[in-house]
Amino acid sequence: MYEPPLHRKDDFEALYELIRARPLGLLVSHGPQGLLANAIPFLIDPARGKFGTLSAHMARANGQWRDLQAANEALVVFQGTDHYVSPSWYATKRETGKVVPTWNYVMVQARGVPRVIEDEGWLRAQITALTQKQESPRPAPWAV
Numbered sequence: 001m002y003e004p005p006l007h008r009k010d011d012f013e014a015l016y017e018l019i020r021a022r023p024l025g026l027l028v029s030h031g032p033q034g035l036l037a038n039a040i041p042f043l044i045d046p047a048r049g050k051f052g053t054l055s056a057h058m059a060r061a062n063g064q065w066r067d068l069q070a071a072n073e074a075l076v077v078f079q080g081t082d083h084y085v086s087p088s089w090y091a092t093k094r095e096t097g098k099v100v101p102t103w104n105y106v107m108v109q110a111r112g113v114p115r116v117i118e119d120e121g122w123l124r125a126q127i128t129a130l131t132q133k134q135e136s137p138r139p140a141p142w143a144v
Contacts (some may be wrong), residue, residue: 001103015108016052018080019044023133025076029054029114031067038064041130054110057126080106083112084102 019025019042028037038058046052054076058065068074079116082105087093117123128144137140 012046012051016044016046018108019054019078019110022078022080025054025056025078025110027058027064028075028077029064029067029070029071031064033067036067039070040076041134043126043129043133044100049112050110051110053097053107054112057123057130065116069116070087071114076110078108080109081084082106107141118128 006124023041023043024039025042026037027040028035031035040056040058042056043052044052044054058068085102085104087101089098090099093099124144131142131144135143
């Protein structure tokens with residue numbers, strides 16, 4: 001959907017907050033078999049890199065990791081809430097008829113160069129952090 005510049009948000013803290021609130025991102029990459037997209041839970045570290053750094057864990061059985069090793073760019077899409085907007089909601093519809101349906105939505109598209117890390121210490125720390133993020137609000141959180 002076309003995004004007019006007026007609706008673009010460059011407030012990085014707001015973008016990070018959406019990623020924290022809706023951490024299941026759609027990771028899109030391209031490799032020898034074409035485009036691949038997988039839903040993967042992410043963590044954001046705003047202090048690492050110019051625009052922050054995303055980190056995740058992908059099961060080795062998921063072949064997308066091979067494409068990421070050779071990729072020079074990948075896209076991760078995080079979606080917030082969305083709603084259809086009917087032209088009938090606008091008073092100008094009756095006056096001019098010059099309104100069309102649209103969609104209100106919140107989305108973050110993060111692009112960057114992926115890096116596959118094959119270090120057991122990093123892997124354990126990543127899985128622990130992902131688990132703690134999701135389990136910490138629970139009365140009896142599960143731990144790695």
